[in-house]
Amino acid sequence: MAQTRSFSVSIALLAAGALFLEILDGTILTTAIPAIASEFGVGAGEVSLVLVAYLVAAAVGIPAAGWLSDRFGVRPVFLLALLVFTVASLICALAPNLGLLIAARVLQGLGGALLVPVGRLAVIRGTDPKDLLDAIAFLTWPALVAPVIAPVLGGLITDTIGWRWIFFINVPLGIIALIAGVVILPRETKVSTGSFDAVGFIGVAIIMVALTICAELLTTEVDHRGLYALTLVAIAAITTGFITWWLRTPGRLFDVTVLSIQSFRVGNASGSIYRLVITAVPFMFTLLFQLSFGWSATMAGVMVVALFAGNVAIKPFTTPIIRKFAFKPVLIFSNAAGAIVLASFLFVTAETPLAVIGVLLFVSGALRSLGFSAYNTLQFVDIGPEQTNNANVLSATLHQLGMSLGIAVGVIAISLAPTFAWAFPLAAALFILPLLGAAMLPPSSGASALETKQPKYPKIKSDKKVSENL
Incomplete structure (x- = not known):
């Protein structure tokens, strides 16, 4: 008999x-x-605003x-x-100048901002903890795969049919x-909610904008960037x-x-640092292969795809591994082993056989997939239904x-290292x-995600008392 899931696979x-x-x-x-800089007749530094x-x-x-989501519904x-x-992607593709391209990218970013938490909420809201590992598995691969294949895919599209097709394809x-x-999203998903916290939103926006721009400054060559x-x-x-x-x-x-x-606290505090490092890794590998080894951009990009292969190869086994060994051992292993594999690139040189480099990248990709899946699931296993939206x-x-700070961490590690290779043990x-x-x-x-019985969610103390202790 087919297994019944508490979440929609199609959603x-x-x-x-x-x-x-x-x-x-x-x-x-x-x-x-x-x-883009060549077509618009501007400097590469100005075009970087499109990314920022x-x-x-x-x-x-x-x-x-x-x-x-609460006020108007997920759908x-x-x-x-x-x-x-x-629509913003289409405007980006047709933009006649850099100014309109930047404006369209702002619009595109706002649309993308809602896709992430709202899409995840559509999946995890109402999902039983015993099915959470399977549900989160669907939402994990994009964050692992996209940053790895993006440089290769972007380069291929730009070199063949032109950069505008990066947006046309969307x-x-x-x-x-x-x-x-x-067709598939449920219609009635609204819940009661209070008035919008404008002061809190503006404050969080200032924090996010300041830190994001700070990260981008650290990755570019500008006067007084420090x-x-x-x-x-x-x-x-x-x-x-x-x-x-x-x-x-x-x-x-x-x-x-x-x-x-x-x-939830560990899944986000420790998990954010973990994601920060694994976001920096593909960027660091690409620079190592191009700047230190003297490889072409195409060869470097193809080699980094070995990370993607590791992600894909381990994916069918991440849920069984976590169910068998539990969250704590898996997280300890993925962090410790990930650190060892990354630090080992101190000894990798241009003369190292490609097969050895490929295996190291493959193993690194598998480890990052395992850790990412564990953190993404752990944060929600003890969250009750009434706290799902807020936690999400x-x-x-x-x-x-x-993820915004990830590349900046890679740049800082490279700048602090006595040689390029030492950036990897630093990271x-x-x-x-x-x-x-x-x-x-x-x-x-996370035991509730590993069992089949109905979970008991931890009681949360009164808002005021807990807030005062945080």
Whole structure:
């Protein structure tokens, strides 16, 4: 007899496809910057605003997704986000100048910002913890695959049919997703909600924008970039202090009491650092192969696809592995082994056999897939239905921030290293933080996702008391 799932596979596939488009478009233009600059007759530095505009817009839009989903329902918000993303992609493809392209990318980023948390909410809302591993598995692969294949795909499209087709391709895909959404998404998903927390939203937006721009400054060659970055970090820190105080009152943009649940806290605090490192890794490998080994961009991109192969190869086994060994051992292993494999590139040179490099990349990809799946599931296993939307949006905000800062971490590691090769053990050292977080987890963490019986959700203390202790 076929196994009955508590979530819709068709909705999970739709959400995963939309998530893939959103993440892909955040990085795919990297290899197209020279072509865009040449066509518009501007410098590459000016074109980099096309990338920053998208990331900033996505960072700003995500915190509002939870309230919008509650107020208007998952279906209309998700379909509107798809429509905005698709129309914006068409405008990007037809943009006659850089200014309109940047404006369209802002619109595209706002549409993409809603796709991520709203699509995930459509999947996990109402999903039993025993099915959560399977549900999250659908939503994990886009975040692993998109950043790896984006440079190769962007380069191929740019070199063959032109950079505008990077956006043209989104149009038919967006239309297909819209039609699928109209057919399969449930209609009645609204829940009661209070007024929108405008002060909290503006504060979180300032934090996200400041840190995102700071990360982009660290990856570019501009005068006084260190001073600008420190200024933005200071702005974000001051705003964080105010917002932390503001969010202590119930009914704000985020309900911070959800952080009292250890599995959610570890899944996001440790998990954000883990995602930050694995986001930096493909970027670092590409630079190593091109700048240090002297490989062509095509060869470097093809070799990095070995990460993608590792992701895909391990994917059918991630859920069985987590079910067999539980979350804590899997997270300890994926962090420790991931650090060892990454640090081993200290000894990899241009003379190292390609087969050895390929195997190391493959293993690294498999480990990142295993850890990513475990963190993405752990954060929701102890979340009750009434906290799902709040936890989902808070998690999505932290994820977006972690991915935005990822490449900056790679740049910092490279700049601090005495030689290029030493950047890899420096980056690997960051795995110590999520490793410690995993080690402090109780052995029973996430047990409800590994059992078939009805879970008992942990009780959350009153908003005021827990907020005061955070």
